[in-house]
Amino acid sequence: MSRAALAPGMIDETDRKILNALQEGFPLSPRPFAAAAAPLGLTEDGLITRIARLREIGAITRFGPFYDAEAMGGAFCLCAMEVPEGRFDAVVTLVNDMPEVAHNYERAHRLNMWFVLACEKPEGIEAAARRIEGATKLQVRCFPKEREYFIGFRIRA
Amino acid sequence: MTLDSIDRRLIAATATGLPLVVDPYAEIGRRLDLPESEVIDRLSALQARGIVRRIAIAPNHYALGMTxxxxxxxxxxxxxxxxxxxxxxxxxxxxxxxxxxxxxxxxxxxxxxxxxxxxxxxxxxxxxxxxxxxxxxxxxxxxxxxxxxxxxxxxxxxxxx
CATH class of the missing domain: 3.30.70.3460 (Alpha-Beta Plaits)
Incomplete structure (x- = not known):
């Protein structure tokens, strides 16, 4: 996914309408593009062409079903470590080498390394955290999700 | 939560998104050798169980200036x-x-x-x-x-x- 903003003029008003409307949902019916196109004043083919282009220029990261990874049986946990500055790069290598580490970010804080462990089973999380502690000799703090709140995140395109 | 093998194939087939054709659910069905109605029914059941959170577009928020x-x-x-x-x-x-x-x-x-x-x-x-x-x-x-x-x-x- 590109982290750069699109150049001005890359998307027009119709593209913005599509992005705003289809963030809310896409029909689960035999001719979903036709159903979604009508209220936007577009044709079925017109909508498909525009979505294809939006995907091509990187304005869309995903189009389709969003799956709840945990509901599918995976286990995830946010973890953080306080890594001494002089050891940071060496610890990055050790942590990133672990296949269970999905994302890893450096953050400006005393706890300066934040990563997500992804395992098939919940038991795997604790074991992976202990292995990272063993490899790095640093404490791994686990921040498991205790409750997830409904997300209203929307981009006004 | 249990998923049967057809659910798992359906999830794998849509892992990168929906095909951009007039009948995307039928197209997925053709790839998996399933009728369109079963693709739709299964996705609908997965949505009811919270495994599919929604079917939608995710704009790239960086591209749209939320950097x-x-x-x-x-x-x-x-x-x-x-x-x-x-x-x-x-x-x-x-x-x-x-x-x-x-x-x-x-x-x-x-x-x-x-x-x-x-x-x-x-x-x-x-x-x-x-x-x-x-x-x-x-x-x-x-x-x-x-x-x-x-x-x-x-x-x-x-x-x-």
Missing amino acids: ANGMSVWDVDDDVVDDLGAIVGALPFVSHCYRRPRHRPDWCYNLFAMLHGGSRDEVEAKRREVAALLGDACRANEILYSTRILKKTGMRLTGVG
């Missing part, structure tokens, strides 16, 4: 954290919102909310907005900005075959 973000963390009264968490999560500029355990004495924060904006200043303004919303129920907050992506891999779904 700044920070992980805000809040120390909120346990009695009200769930009520307030629901309100914070519903804000349009919050992309993730969770209650997580404290690690006292070093870490007093129990509410995590990822804030997005067009600039660092805008993110800070949103942080103030959240602070005002939480009011006296919140004792302290911080925001952690990422300075580097060290690793980013897609989520892998195992057991699909």
Whole structure:
């Protein structure tokens, strides 16, 4: 996914309408593009062409079903470590080498390394955290999700 | 939650999204040798079970100018954290919102909310907005900005075959 903003003029008003409307949902019916196109004043083919282009220029990261990874049986946990500055790069290598580490970010804080462990089973999380502690000799703090709140995140395109 | 082998094949077949054809569910069915109606019924059942959260477009928020973000963390009264968490999560500029355990004495924060904006200043303004919303129920907050992506891999779904 590109982290750069699109150049001005890359998307027009119709593209913005599509992005705003289809963030809310896409029909689960035999001719979903036709159903979604009508209220936007577009044709079925017109909508498909525009979505294809939006995907091509990187304005869309995903189009389709969003799956709840945990509901599918995976286990995830946010973890953080306080890594001494002089050891940071060496610890990055050790942590990133672990296949269970999905994302890893450096953050400006005393706890300066934040990563997500992804395992098939919940038991795997604790074991992976202990292995990272063993490899790095640093404490791994686990921040498991205790409750997830409904997300209203929307981009006004 | 159990998924049968057809559900897993369906999930794998849509892992990169829906095909851009007039009948995308029929197209998935053709790839999996399933009737369109079964694809639709199964996706609908998965949605009812919360395994499919929604079927939609996810705009690339960076591409659309939301280039700044920070992980805000809040120390909120346990009695009200769930009520307030629901309100914070519903804000349009919050992309993730969770209650997580404290690690006292070093870490007093129990509410995590990822804030997005067009600039660092805008993110800070949103942080103030959240602070005002939480009011006296919140004792302290911080925001952690990422300075580097060290690793980013897609989520892998195992057991699909």
